[in-house]
Amino acid sequence: MKSFFEEGAYDELSSRLNNLNKDTTANWGKMNVGQMLHHCQMPLNIILEKKDYGVKPNWLVNLFFKKSMYSDKPWRKNLPTAPGFKIMAKKDFEAEKNEITSLLNELNTQRQRNDWQPHPAFGAMTKDQWGKMQYKHLDHHFRQFGV
Template identity: 50%
Template sequence: MKSLFDETAKNEIENRIHKLSNASIPVWGKMDISQMFYHCQFPLKIALKKEYPPMKPSILAKLFFKKAMYNDKPWKKNLPTHPKLKVVDSKVFEEEKQRLLELVTEFSDKRTVSEWDPHPMFGKFTKDQWGKMQYKHLDHHLQQFSV
């Protein structure tokens, strides 16, 4: 699994984001492109301690879904989204695209940080797991928009 801490993987994600336009249409799901950009900011903000949505730690999530966050197996389409991370209101394409790119860079620049705060729902992740999880989430949603 690629990691957002790897410069090549980070550049790949950025290039794919730049290929999207306000007219990009999802292959699956309910979010439009601007909402997807906004949604993709949540995990990065959580990792960077910029936002910590109240999410209950879940033993079931830790047992059955935590490894899926960073393993090599692709996520299924239309997986349910945690209610705190759903985006239903309109967003501005260029603003959300720029914020997402900034967060991708800020997260990637933390590649030398070895200790990370626990995730509010899944608990402790290693640095390697955080990097893979961020890449996997972004990759999943970029595939949703065919890039």
């Protein structure tokens, strides 16, 4: 699995993001494109230490789910979403695209950083684990919308 911090990953993800438009439809799942973009901002806000969304450590989640966050195996379609990360409200595509673009740009400016804080649910993670998790989450949802 690629890492967000690898050379070229930011450019690839930005290009895929720019291939989305307000009429892009999902190949699976319940979110529309605006909701997906809002949802994808949440892990970016966590790594950038902007919001923690009330996420708390959970040993059961850590035991069974943490490694899948950054493993090389892509996530399967229709995985359940943690309740606090479900987006049900209508979202404006352009506003959400602008916000996620800003977050991706900010994270890219920090790609040389090595001192990442622990994840609020998963605890200590290496830079490589953080980078793979960010890439994998975005890749999953971009594939969901065919980009």
